[in-house]
Amino acid sequence: MLLNNILITGGAGFIGSNFIEYLLNNERDTHIVNLDKLTYAGELSNLNEIENQDNYTFVKGDICDRNLINKLFKTYDFKAVIHFAAESHVDNSIEKPDEFIKTNVFGTFNLLDEAKNHWMHGPNNVKSEHLESRFHHISTDEVYGSLGETGLFTEQTPYAPNSPYSASKASSDFIVRSYFHTYGMNVVTTNCSNNYGPKQHDEKLIPTIIRKALNGENIPIYGDGKNIRDWLYVLDHCKGIDLVYKKGKPGETYNIGGNNERNNLYIANTICQILDEIQPKNKSYKEQISFVKDRAGHDFRYAIDASKIENELGWKADENFETGINKTVNWYIDKYL
Numbered sequence: 001m002l003l004n005n006i007l008i009t010g011g012a013g014f015i016g017s018n019f020i021e022y023l024l025n026n027e028r029d030t031h032i033v034n035l036d037k038l039t040y041a042g043e044l045s046n047l048n049e050i051e052n053q054d055n056y057t058f059v060k061g062d063i064c065d066r067n068l069i070n071k072l073f074k075t076y077d078f079k080a081v082i083h084f085a086a087e088s089h090v091d092n093s094i095e096k097p098d099e100f101i102k103t104n105v106f107g108t109f110n111l112l113d114e115a116k117n118h119w120m121h122g123p124n125n126v127k128s129e130h131l132e133s134r135f136h137h138i139s140t141d142e143v144y145g146s147l148g149e150t151g152l153f154t155e156q157t158p159y160a161p162n163s164p165y166s167a168s169k170a171s172s173d174f175i176v177r178s179y180f181h182t183y184g185m186n187v188v189t190t191n192c193s194n195n196y197g198p199k200q201h202d203e204k205l206i207p208t209i210i211r212k213a214l215n216g217e218n219i220p221i222y223g224d225g226k227n228i229r230d231w232l233y234v235l236d237h238c239k240g241i242d243l244v245y246k247k248g249k250p251g252e253t254y255n256i257g258g259n260n261e262r263n264n265l266y267i268a269n270t271i272c273q274i275l276d277e278i279q280p281k282n283k284s285y286k287e288q289i290s291f292v293k294d295r296a297g298h299d300f301r302y303a304i305d306a307s308k309i310e311n312e313l314g315w316k317a318d319e320n321f322e323t324g325i326n327k328t329v330n331w332y333i334d335k336y337l
């Protein structure tokens with residue numbers, strides 16, 4: 001059987017590795033090339049379950065390396081690119097924005113431009129063997145900025161990124177958009193809300209709460225803990241990406257959100273309550289919650305209106321926060337204890 005080669009970037013990271021596993025479990029006619037630089041946030045053990053499958057190949061490398069990308073396109077004649085690779089941690093972007101601009105902006109351009117050169121003769125002239133070839137860019141709801149107490153982000157919400165991270169992702173979204181409008185390239189972008197679930201890096205809020213709680217350390221909550229995020233279970237996100245990748249309209253963007261708005265203090269209390277039940281000790285884990293200095297430029301609230309992907313493509317999240325967080329806490333107990 002002839003397999004379709006697809007390039008997945010950043011597949012050793014949290015969302016990318018969950019997506020690769022999801023795709024390989026659901027498809028037999030795809031060969032995935034996973035290009036990952038293995039920064040501090042990439043973990044090859046995230047791919048233990050599939051690393052020996054013959055329709056999976058790992059390549060260590062940087063999306064900023066044009067020669068490497070060119071060589072990969074020549075070798076594998078990719079029929080699609082699904083682009084996860086990014087510097088993603090907002091706190092790091094405040095301390096050191098350089099890598100964010102390089103990887104998220106220049107790296108995305110590099111990949112996109114190489115895909116265009118490989119798939120197209122010139123503007124609006126796609127090679128016959130690449131009529132279906134698609135570039136799927138994975139992005140974030142942080143590009144829309146911060147909401148007040150009410151309202152939801154839709155695909156029409158104007159971009160207003162506030163951190164160097166979100167500004168770098170907004171830039172990359174616009175570069176991707178321009179390749180549709182200028183060259184007629186088949187691109188699609190998804191903007192997701194906060195993901196959680198197995199394999200997330202230790203630095204993010206939910207793994208931090210679980211790890212610090214289990215270690216008997218202070219659980220750091222920035223500011224007053226009232227900031228709100230819209231939590232999306234990573235497998236629900238993977239299902240949404242798969243739908244958009246296969247059925248989304250070229251040039252369009254789709255928001256993917258969990259419809260699970262929770263504030264950070266609620267998240268910490270909920271996790272502590274689960275731990276009090278399944279890993280009880282002499283006092284409640286809640287006593288470890290500690291308010292610390294706020295993040296600079298901390299966005300107050302993110303919340304997504306996912307009606308476009310629901311109505312057009314039939315996507316729906318299977319998990320609500322309370323079901324998803326139980327599975328997640330159990331997964332991290334196995335990891336940390």
Ligand SMILES: Cc1cn([C@H]2C[C@H](O)[C@@H](COP(=O)(O)OP(=O)(O)O[C@H]3O[C@H](C)C(=O)[C@H](O)[C@H]3O)O2)c(=O)[nH]c1=O
Pocket residue numbers: 088089090091139140141142192193194195203204205206208220221222223227228229264295
């Ligand atoms: C690490 C940490 C975070 N926080 C707060 C800061 C936020 O209000 C919330 C979540 O923080 P986290 O850094 O886990 O995620 P966000 O800054 O919302 O961004 C994440 O979700 C979006 C969609 C992406 O696009 C980012 O790539 C991804 O990192 O908890 C704390 O209070 N304490 C902590 O120790």
